[in-house]
Amino acid sequence: MKSHKILQAPVPMRWVGPLKITGQTLNESISVPLATYETPLWHSVGRGARVSVLTEGINTSVIDERMTRSILLEADDAMAAHQAVTSIKLRQAELDAVVAQSSRFARLIDMHSQIVGNLLYLRLEFTTGDASGHNMVTNAADRLIPWILQQYPNLRYSSISANYCTDKKASAVNGILGRGKYVVSEIVIPRSLCERRLKTTPEKVVDLNIKKNLIGTMIAGGLRSANAHFANMLLGFYLATGQDAANIIEGSQGMVHAELRGEDLYFSCTLPNLIVGSVGNGKGIDFVEENLRLLGCREEREPGANARRLAAICAATVLCGELSLLAAQTNPGELMEAHLKLERS
Known part of the structure; x- marks a missing residue:
């Protein structure tokens, strides 16, 4: 059988940000690469990123890794x-x-x-x-x-593989026991900023998260998942940084928690199955290596530190896109109007 030449399938990629990220792995403002055919995603994550730099930042915590x-x-x-x-x-x-x-x-x-x-x-x-x-x-x-x-x-x-791992399949066991990095990203957004930049209120975001992400996912039979579109940000980030894209299946099993903090909005994304690495299969391609270098994940650090940094950046990116979409969906017509405007242009 004739062997076929390895080709590349180009996916549009754009740098978005900067995002302001804090936590034990990094404390800086940084832009992120997202490779996607759903180009409105760049603008959605960008809106969340612009909000982050006007606050104390997105606090990221790597809780566990395995x-x-x-x-x-x-x-x-x-x-x-x-x-x-x-x-x-x-x-x-x-x-x-x-x-x-x-x-x-x-x-x-x-x-x-x-x-x-x-x-x-x-x-x-x-x-x-x-x-x-x-x-x-x-x-x-x-x-x-x-x-x-x-x-x-x-x-x-x-x-050698018994499906109790569980690799690239939705399951309860990964959320309970962990697979990959367990990362939480959090932000507190002042009411005035929420109204001015997200065109909504803290109360509306909290209410929609309960009714859409929690109750909506429950009646749909979702499995250890309560989010609007984690998979969108994960895929864009994974393709840009040389990750195994199929791992967004378990990676997107994450939860949003939002609440009022006085007059302000507390918003968080929990990703218990975030599978990323800064070395290994999928790396070595020129654009991937350059992206990882620009993200600061090619530095001389103790083993595991670059991967934890990458996971924290990824989790912050997910929060930006999730926050922006939920805010948009509190307003009738805003989501579709944005897609028509951005995709048709």
Whole structure:
């Protein structure tokens, strides 16, 4: 079969901002690249960004980080599976030694298990330095499986990936246990700024978040998700920074919380499954490398620091777009008018 030349599919990209971001990973104003066919997104994120620089900024907190791979093993019965996994969890030092053979950066930090009949689902959780870690954790799991089977001959191999990870699928487990970076972005917007720049009031934003994002998602059967369009900002940011775009599936399972703070608006976006990396697969392309450099994610820092910075910037970008869209939707006709004006021009 004839091999085909690797081509590139160009996607329009634009730098938006600056956004004013604060928190433990960065404290500065920075513009962000967004690659998207939905060009009104640039203007929407830009509006949120303009609001951020007129406030104390978007505070970002990286709460947790881990990448997961679940493996599937079989035993003769449930009790044999239970006894094996109970023993495995007590052998952390030996497991660490096996993982260390697979990577300089992978560290096994936790594991969770489920037993279904005679099937043993083992969810392995790692830190992976500056990489998002898909291949790193799979390689570590590939080293761990032969060791486990040697130590526990009553177990048998079934699969290197058991869907208990969960990779690129909507699930409850990722939100509960975490996959990728768990990041929260928050902003407090004075009432006058809300009225002047967002053309709405704090009360209207809080009310719409409850009725649309919370109740609307609930009646739709949404799964651990309460947001208007996290996926839009995530995809634009992922394509511009060399991420695995399919991870927006679990990445967009996030929540908006808004409330009144006196006369002002408190607005936050929580992303428990934000999967980003500053090194690894998808990087090395000229425009990606340049974008990561301009974002300050190519600096000499301790392992993992560049990826945490990238995650914080991404979460702040999501907040800008989410805030702008919700504000627009409090006003009849504003959303469609903006799309018609921007897309048809």
